[in-house]
Amino acid sequence: MASTASVLMWAFAVSLCFDVSMCYFSIPMKVYTGKFGVSSDVNLTALLQVSSSSNGNGLSLASDPTGTVSFLDMANNLYGDSGRGYYIEMSIGTPGQKLNILVDTGSSNFAVAAAPHPFITHYFNTALSSTYQSSGSTVDAKYTQGNWEGELGTDHVSIPKGPNGTVITNIVAILFSDGFFLSGINWQGILGLAYPMLAQPDSTVEPFFNSAVQQLGIPDIFSLQMCGAGLLASSTIDPPGGSLVMGGIEPALYQGSIWYTPIVEEWYYQVEVLKLEVGDQNLQLDCSEYNKDKAIVDSGTTLLRLPVNVFNALIEAFTHSFVELSSDFWSGTKLACWFKGKTPWRVFPNLSIYLRAMNSSQSFRITILPQMYIQSVMDPDGTVDCYRFGVSSSVNGLVIGATVMEGFYVVFDRAQRRLGFALSNCAVKDGTALSEIAGPFSAADVATNCSSSRLMVPFLWIISYVLIAICIAVLLILLLLLLLPCHCRGHAGEITDESSLVRHRIK
Ligand SMILES: *[C@@H]1O[C@H](CO)[C@@H](O)[C@H](O)[C@H]1NC(C)=O
Ligand SMILES: *[C@@H]1O[C@H](CO)[C@@H](O)[C@H](O)[C@H]1NC(C)=O
Ligand SMILES: *[C@@H]1O[C@H](CO)[C@@H](O)[C@H](O)[C@H]1NC(C)=O
Ligand SMILES: *[C@@H]1O[C@H](CO)[C@@H](O)[C@H](O)[C@H]1NC(C)=O
Ligand SMILES: *[C@@H]1O[C@H](CO)[C@@H](O)[C@H](O)[C@H]1NC(C)=O
Numbered sequence: 001m002a003s004t005a006s007v008l009m010w011a012f013a014v015s016l017c018f019d020v021s022m023c024y025f026s027i028p029m030k031v032y033t034g035k036f037g038v039s040s041d042v043n044l045t046a047l048l049q050v051s052s053s054s055n056g057n058g059l060s061l062a063s064d065p066t067g068t069v070s071f072l073d074m075a076n077n078l079y080g081d082s083g084r085g086y087y088i089e090m091s092i093g094t095p096g097q098k099l100n101i102l103v104d105t106g107s108s109n110f111a112v113a114a115a116p117h118p119f120i121t122h123y124f125n126t127a128l129s130s131t132y133q134s135s136g137s138t139v140d141a142k143y144t145q146g147n148w149e150g151e152l153g154t155d156h157v158s159i160p161k162g163p164n165g166t167v168i169t170n171i172v173a174i175l176f177s178d179g180f181f182l183s184g185i186n187w188q189g190i191l192g193l194a195y196p197m198l199a200q201p202d203s204t205v206e207p208f209f210n211s212a213v214q215q216l217g218i219p220d221i222f223s224l225q226m227c228g229a230g231l232l233a234s235s236t237i238d239p240p241g242g243s244l245v246m247g248g249i250e251p252a253l254y255q256g257s258i259w260y261t262p263i264v265e266e267w268y269y270q271v272e273v274l275k276l277e278v279g280d281q282n283l284q285l286d287c288s289e290y291n292k293d294k295a296i297v298d299s300g301t302t303l304l305r306l307p308v309n310v311f312n313a314l315i316e317a318f319t320h321s322f323v324e325l326s327s328d329f330w331s332g333t334k335l336a337c338w339f340k341g342k343t344p345w346r347v348f349p350n351l352s353i354y355l356r357a358m359n360s361s362q363s364f365r366i367t368i369l370p371q372m373y374i375q376s377v378m379d380p381d382g383t384v385d386c387y388r389f390g391v392s393s394s395v396n397g398l399v400i401g402a403t404v405m406e407g408f409y410v411v412f413d414r415a416q417r418r419l420g421f422a423l424s425n426c427a428v429k430d431g432t433a434l435s436e437i438a439g440p441f442s443a444a445d446v447a448t449n450c451s452s453s454r455l456m457v458p459f460l461w462i463i464s465y466v467l468i469a470i471c472i473a474v475l476l477i478l479l480l481l482l483l484l485p486c487h488c489r490g491h492a493g494e495i496t497d498e499s500s501l502v503r504h505r506i507k
Contacts, residue, residue, distance in 0.1 A: 072250065074243060074250065075250060076243055078103065079241050081228035081240055082228050082302050082402035082406060084184060084185050085103075086102070086226050086244075087102045088244055089101075091159070091160060092155060092157050092171070093126070093130075093132055093155050093156065094131040094155075097125065099113075100186055101187060101189045103191055103244055104192050104194075104300030105224070105297060105299045106192075107190065108193075108194045108207040109170075109172055109190070110171050110207065111148065111190050112124045112172070113174050114126055114151070114173030114174055115175050117181050119182060119183050124188070126153070126173050131155050132173075139205075148178075148180045149175060150173045154171060157169050157171070162244070165215070165216045167212045168215065169206070169208045195207070209246070218246060219248060221411065221412065221413045223249050224242070224243070225242045225245075225254070226402055226405055228240035229372050229424075253424065254408075254422035254423055254424055255425060256422060256437065258409075258420040258421065259355075259364040259437055259439055261356050263414075268296040271419055272291060272356040273295045273398055274290070274363045275354035276314070276353055277351070278317040278349050279349030283310065283313045286447075287450035288452055291398065291451045292398075293396060293397050294397040295451070298399050300401075302401055303390050303403050304392075304403045305394035305401060306391060307395075314391065318349070323344075323347045332388065335386040335388055336374075336387050336389075337384040338385055340382075345371060350367050351367065352365045352366065353365065353400070357440055360443070361442065361444060362443055363443045364421075365441065366404070367407075367436040367437070368407045369434045372404070372435065407423075407427040407435025408423065408424050409423070409424045422437070423435060
């Protein structure tokens with residue numbers, strides 16, 4: 001690899017704050033001059049014509065046998081990129097106030113800014129909505145870095161480029177926040193699309209999508225295409241965007257067939273990962289390692305995050321068999337830069353994740369090419385191309401984040417409790433597909449159940465009960481000694497997800 005070493009130079013921009021979680025937002029984006037892939041825009045015209053000619057009725061849809069609903073209205077309704085998140089425009093209240101809302105499949109609250117904040121341009125003014133109703137209770141969510149606190153209420157919400165109709169839904173009006181809204185984002189709220197079990201303060205707060213399914217009568221399925229493949233941050237002139245199709249599947253957004261994997265448990269979108277490959281090399285770990293303590297598909301997480309053991313094995317495989325780069329690159333603290341156009345893509349291997357197929361004795365694999373996980377970041381002076389490693393380690397499970405999702409059209413088929421992956425039409429650069437799906441493979445060599453039980457959760461509850469007990473004991477002692485009241489407020493039992501774009505609380 002001597003030739004690569006010679007063209008490789010470490011970024012002078014090392015002083016960039018790469019403080020694990022905040023780094024994506026600290027990269028000076030202004031100098032980014034990279035062009036988004038030529039085929040970034042799906043040529044819907046062409047696809048539509050093909051589809052129409054085979055079916056006089058227009059597009060036929062898996063979840064709409066009559067073929068009368070067109071999901072093309074929902075194509076390209078997302079904006080953003082993996083680094084700062086993908087968002088959709090929503091109209092909240094009466095009359096509607098338009099806000100950009102981050103699409104997050106890793107949480108379950110619909111929460112929007114309802115007070116000014118330095119990093120957001122506008123917010124939802126509850127006083128100007130005649131239909132807003134406060135429940136009088138407050139909700140808070142606390143993360144390692146940042147938190148929000150707000151008022152739980154209900155209001156009428158519609159999505160201009162979404163399903164027809166208005167949904168009366170729970171909404172958290174964020175009144176105080178710290179570190180939740182970040183510099184450079186263009187969204188003012190979050191749409192949690194996961195299951196009620198993750199909703200705050202408890203699972204009785206019906207998530208938006210559950211309300212939409214019930215009130216609009218749309219099928220219990222949504223699908224997501226995110227189009228920023230290989231870019232951590234897009235330029236404002238050439239935004240990648242994507243599509244969130246609520247109620248079905250839009251054939252114009254993918255190619256080939258959809259491969260499905262069961263949803264192991266309905267809280268996050270938890271799936272079962274059977275195997276990881278770097279190039280042709282199997283990491284050879286026990287499959288329970290890949291699912292420790294869960295494996296989820298989360299659009300609100302930027303990177304592919306791997307449990308520590310898996311991450312270490314991956315780096316080992318990289319450095320021994322493929323490409324030797326400073327450990328600072330693998331750990332995400334430094335960028336790798338090559339002279340313009342000299343990026344040695346061929347020395348980097350493809351990354352494959354094997355997922356359990358619906359037939360549990362089989363699996364299929366989703367593969368991303370290096371162009372997706374060696375992510376173009378910026379171009380400090382126009383002579384070099386710089387990249388960041390799109391994989392990081394995690395202490396709370398494997399997360400298939402935006403870095404991987406951008407290669408695929410991902411179908412969240414809640415009705416049939418399964419997640420589907422198909423080749424995304426926008427994961428193409430210079431005419432080459434950046435992702436691949438293959439199968440079926442035999443899963444005979446893998447354990448029948450790789451998902452760890454959620455022992456972790458009761459365990460945390462035990463910890464929180466112990467802490468509460470200690471707290472009460474201290475309180476009693478204080479009462480006895482000082483005869484003064486003590487306000488004991490704890491958030492024991494929280495786990496946070498440090499490098500998520502949006503960090504989640506596990507109940
Ligand atoms: C899309 O495809 C149609 C039909 O092949 C073609 O006429 C049109 O120019 C294409 N549009 C773009 C933007 O490439
Ligand atoms: C929404 O309504 C319009 C006009 O009635 C119709 O053409 C379109 O197919 C509808 N879309 C959905 C997703 O139902
Ligand atoms: C990665 O996958 C692509 C698409 O199948 C293939 O063309 C390429 O040769 C693979 N790269 C390596 C290093 O195996
Ligand atoms: C599931 O896969 C196994 C192994 O490939 C095969 O023998 C079996 O027939 C399949 N079952 C079904 C229901 O397709
Ligand atoms: C695998 O184990 C998990 C955790 O114990 C359990 O929830 C799940 O139902 C099991 N799956 C199968 C197919 O047995």
